[in-house]
Amino acid sequence: MKELTVIQAIHDAMRLAMERDERVMLLGEDVGKNGGVFRASEGLQERFGEHRVVDTPLAESAIVGTAVGLAVAGMRPIAEIQFLGFIYEAMDQIASQAARIRFRSYGQYTVPLVIRAPYGGGVRTPELHSDSLEALFLHTPGLKVVTPSNPYDAKGLLLAAIEDPDPVLFFEPLKLYRAFRAEVPEDWYTVPIGKARVVAEGTDVTLIGWGPTVPVIAQAAKRLDEERGYSCEVIDLRTISPMDTDAIVASVEKTGRAVVVHEAVLSGGVGAEVAARIQERAFFSLEAPVVRVTGYDTPYPVPSIEDVWLPDVERVMAAVEETMRI
Amino acid sequence: MKTYAACEPVPVYRVLAEDGSLVGEAPDLSGERLVELYRWMVLTRIFDQRALNLQRQGRIGTYAPFSGQEAAQIGSFAALDPQDWVFTSYRELAGVMFHGFPMETALLYTMGHPEGTKSPADRRIFPVQIVIAAQLLHAVGAGWACRLRGERSIATAYFGDGATSQGDFHEAMNFAAVFRIPVVFFCQNNFWAISVPFTKQMATPTVAQKALAYGMEGVLVDGNDVLAVYAAMKRAVDRARAGEGPTLIEAVTYRLGPHTTADDPTRYRDEAEWRKWRDERDPIPRFRKFLETRGLWSEEEERHWQEEAKRRVEEAVVRAESYPKPNPASVFDHVYGTVPPDLARQKAAFERRMNRREGRE
Ligand SMILES: Cc1ncc(C[n+]2csc(CCOP(=O)(O)OP(=O)(O)O)c2C)c(N)n1
Ligand SMILES: [Mg+2]
Numbered sequence: 001m002k003e004l005t006v007i008q009a010i011h012d013a014m015r016l017a018m019e020r021d022e023r024v025m026l027l028g029e030d031v032g033k034n035g036g037v038f039r040a041s042e043g044l045q046e047r048f049g050e051h052r053v054v055d056t057p058l059a060e061s062a063i064v065g066t067a068v069g070l071a072v073a074g075m076r077p078i079a080e081i082q083f084l085g086f087i088y089e090a091m092d093q094i095a096s097q098a099a100r101i102r103f104r105s106y107g108q109y110t111v112p113l114v115i116r117a118p119y120g121g122g123v124r125t126p127e128l129h130s131d132s133l134e135a136l137f138l139h140t141p142g143l144k145v146v147t148p149s150n151p152y153d154a155k156g157l158l159l160a161a162i163e164d165p166d167p168v169l170f171f172e173p174l175k176l177y178r179a180f181r182a183e184v185p186e187d188w189y190t191v192p193i194g195k196a197r198v199v200a201e202g203t204d205v206t207l208i209g210w211g212p213t214v215p216v217i218a219q220a221a222k223r224l225d226e227e228r229g230y231s232c233e234v235i236d237l238r239t240i241s242p243m244d245t246d247a248i249v250a251s252v253e254k255t256g257r258a259v260v261v262h263e264a265v266l267s268g269g270v271g272a273e274v275a276a277r278i279q280e281r282a283f284f285s286l287e288a289p290v291v292r293v294t295g296y297d298t299p300y301p302v303p304s305i306e307d308v309w310l311p312d313v314e315r316v317m318a319a320v321e322e323t324m325r326i
Numbered sequence: 327m328k329t330y331a332a333c334e335p336v337p338v339y340r341v342l343a344e345d346g347s348l349v350g351e352a353p354d355l356s357g358e359r360l361v362e363l364y365r366w367m368v369l370t371r372i373f374d375q376r377a378l379n380l381q382r383q384g385r386i387g388t389y390a391p392f393s394g395q396e397a398a399q400i401g402s403f404a405a406l407d408p409q410d411w412v413f414t415s416y417r418e419l420a421g422v423m424f425h426g427f428p429m430e431t432a433l434l435y436t437m438g439h440p441e442g443t444k445s446p447a448d449r450r451i452f453p454v455q456i457v458i459a460a461q462l463l464h465a466v467g468a469g470w471a472c473r474l475r476g477e478r479s480i481a482t483a484y485f486g487d488g489a490t491s492q493g494d495f496h497e498a499m500n501f502a503a504v505f506r507i508p509v510v511f512f513c514q515n516n517f518w519a520i521s522v523p524f525t526k527q528m529a530t531p532t533v534a535q536k537a538l539a540y541g542m543e544g545v546l547v548d549g550n551d552v553l554a555v556y557a558a559m560k561r562a563v564d565r566a567r568a569g570e571g572p573t574l575i576e577a578v579t580y581r582l583g584p585h586t587t588a589d590d591p592t593r594y595r596d597e598a599e600w601r602k603w604r605d606e607r608d609p610i611p612r613f614r615k616f617l618e619t620r621g622l623w624s625e626e627e628e629r630h631w632q633e634e635a636k637r638r639v640e641e642a643v644v645r646a647e648s649y650p651k652p653n654p655a656s657v658f659d660h661v662y663g664t665v666p667p668d669l670a671r672q673k674a675a676f677e678r679r680m681n682r683r684e685g686r687e
Contacts, residue, residue, distance in 0.1 A: 033594045034521035057491035128456045301657045303438030
C-alpha cells in the first residue's frame with residue numbers, strides 16, 4: 001500500500017495498464033512531453049514512447065473519433081479531453097458514434113474506449129473549465145459514466161474502465177486531484193462499474209453525491225450528527241451510468257428521506273433522474289419529498305461568484321433540515 | 327500521373343530587418359501614426375508584465391500573457407476601422423486594448439468579474455473566446471451580415487497555430503471562400519500550443535498555404551515586423567471591403583512568456599530558442615531602431631513614455647481594483663432576455679440565502 005493523491009492514483013492506473021497491455025495507449029493535448037496540464041501522465045511518454053503516449057494536434061473531435069477507430073480495430077485507447085467543458089467539440093463522436101457502434105453493428109464491433117476529463121469547480125479556473133456535464137452522457141444509451149471521489153476508487157475505477165468492453169467516460173473532479181492522500185494498493189485491482197458506495201451508514205436521511213460533492217455531503221453529515229443529532233447515510237454514487245438504483249432504493253427504504261447533491265445545473269441534472277427512480281421504487285417509504293442541492297440554472301459563473309453558486313455544506317444542511325421538518 | 331504535391335514556397339513578407347533597417351516598402355503611414363503604434367507596443371508590453379506581476383501577488387486570476395506578439399496584434403488592428411467586427415481568443419489583449427478595449431476591463435476579466443467581457447458601446451469586440459477556433463465561424467457570420475446589411479464593415483478572427491487543427495477552422499475557411507465573405511482570418515503562429523510545437527500541430531511548413539485549398543489568398547508575414555503586418559492586414563481588409571472575399575494571414579511570431587500563469591514552459595521549450603526570440607527578434611526594439619533612424623523617436627522620448635505608460639497602467643489597476651464588486655445575484659440576469667418563472671424563484675431563494683449569510687457575517 002502507498003499513500004497517493006487522486007492524480008497519483010490515476011497516473012498509477014495508466015502506468016500499470018500500459019505495462020500490462022501493449023494495446024493501451026493515451027492520446028490527447030499536452031499529455032506527452034508536458035505530462036498533461038495536471039501532470040496525470042507525467043513521465044509516461046518517456047517510459048512508453050511517443051507512439052503510446054501521443055501529443056495530438058488540437059482537435060477534440062479528432063482525438064475521440066480516431067480513438068473510436070483505434071478501439072474498434074484492436075487497440076485500447078485512453079483519450080484525454082483537457083477539460084470537460086471542451087467535450088462538446090467531440091459530442092458527435094461520443095454520442096452518435098462511440099455510443100452506438102455495438103448497437104448499429106448488431107454486436108459485431110465494440111468500442112473499448114476510455115475518455116478521461118477533469119471537471120468541477122471551486123478552483124478559480126477561467127470560463128468553461130469548471131462545467132459538470134455528466135447528465136449529457138447519462139442521457140446517451142451505450143455509454144458508461146464513472147467519477148471517483150477518492151484515490152482508491154480513482155485507480156480501481158480507471159482500471160475497470162480500461163478493462164471494460166464498452167466506451168467509458170471517466171470524469172475526474174479536479175478540485176480533489178491533490179486534496180488529500182489515501183492508501184492505494186500497488187497492484188492491479190478494479191472497483192466495479194455500476195456500484196455505489198455507502199460512505200457512512202445512517203437512519204434519518206440519505207445524502208447522495210458523486211465526485212466533487214462527496215466530501216461536501218460527508219462533511220454535512222458529520223456536522224448534522226454533531227449539531228443536530230441527525231443520522232445521515234452518505235452514498236457516493238461513483239457510477240452515473242449505469243446507475244446503482246438498488247443501492248439508492250435500499251437506503252431510502254431505510255431512511256425515508258433523500259437529498260441529492262451535484263455541482264451541475266439543476267434542470268435535467270442527474271439529481272432529477274435519482275429523484276425519479278426513488279419515487280418510482282420507494283414512493284411508499286418516503287417521509288418527505290426528495291430535495292436537490294445543485295448549481296443554479298445558469299452557465300457556470302465567473303470565479304468571483306462560484307463559491308456561492310456551488311452547493312456547499314451549509315446548503316446541504318439546510319436541505320436536510322427542510323426534509324426533516326416534514 | 328500528375329498529382330498535387332507541393333506548392334511553391336513563398337518568402338515571409340518583411341519590411342523591417344531584425345536590426346530595424348528597411349528591407350521592403352514601408353506602408354503609407356504618417357510619422358505621427360508610426361509613433362502611436364510604437365507607443366502602444368510599449369504600453370501593452372508594460373501592461374502585460376504588470377499583469378503577470380499582479381497574478382503572482384494573487385491580485386488577478388489566471389492570465390495569458392502576449393509579450394512578444396505586440397507587433398502582430400497592433401500592426402493588424404491598425405488597419406481596422408472602429409466599426410469592424412473583432413473576434414479574438416484570450417491572447418489578443420494588446421490588439422483589442424489598442425482598438426479601444428479599456429485596460430481596466432481587461433483586468434476585471436482576469437479578476438473573475440462578470441463585467442470583464444463587456445465591449446465599449448462604440449466598438450464591436452466579442453468576448454474573448456476560450457473554446458479554441460469557435461470564433462472563426464462567428465466572424466464568418468458577422469462578415470456575412472455586414473454584406474447582407476450593406477455595411478462597409480468587415481469581420482476579423484484572431485487565433486493561434488493550434489486553432490488551425492480544429493474542424494471549426496476548416497469549416498470557417500470553406501464557408502468564407504464559398505460565400506466570398508468579407509472576413510480576415512489572422513493566425514498568430516507563435517510556434518506553441520501550450521506544450522505542442524508547430525511541427526507536431528501540422529505537417530505543412532506554413533499555415534498560410536492552407537488558404538490555397540479553400541480557394542482564398544494566403545499571406546505569410548513576419549509577425550514581429552509591425553510594418554509588414556500592417557501592410558498585409560491593410561491589403562486583406564481592403565480586399566474584403568471591396569468584395570474580393572476572405573484572406574488567411576499567418577503572422578510568424580513567438581510567445582515569450584508561459585502559455586498562461588498556470589503553465590511552466592521550461593518543461594517543454596528549449597531555452598536557447600526562447601533566448602533567441604527574446605534577444606534578437608523582439609518586435610519592440612526592432613521598430614524603435616527604425617523610428618530612431620528616421621528621427622521620429624529618441625532616448626529622451628523613450629524614458630518619458632516608459633514612465634507615462636507605467637502611470638497609465640497603474641491608473642488602470644487602481645480603477646479595476648476599486649471597481650464595485652459584482653452582485654452575485656446578477657448571475658441570473660443575463661441567461662435570458664426575460665427571466666423565466668422557475669429561474670426567478672431560484673434567484674429569489676439565492677438572494678434570501680445571500681441576505682442570511684450577510685446577516686451572519
Ligand atoms: C476546444 C478547446 N480545447 C482545448 C483547450 C485548452 N487550450 C487552451 S489554449 C490551448 C492551446 C492553444 O494554442 P494556439 O491555438 O496556438 O494559441 P496560443 O495559446 O498559442 O495563442 C489549449 C489546448 C481549449 N481552450 N479549447
Ligand atoms: Mg500558439
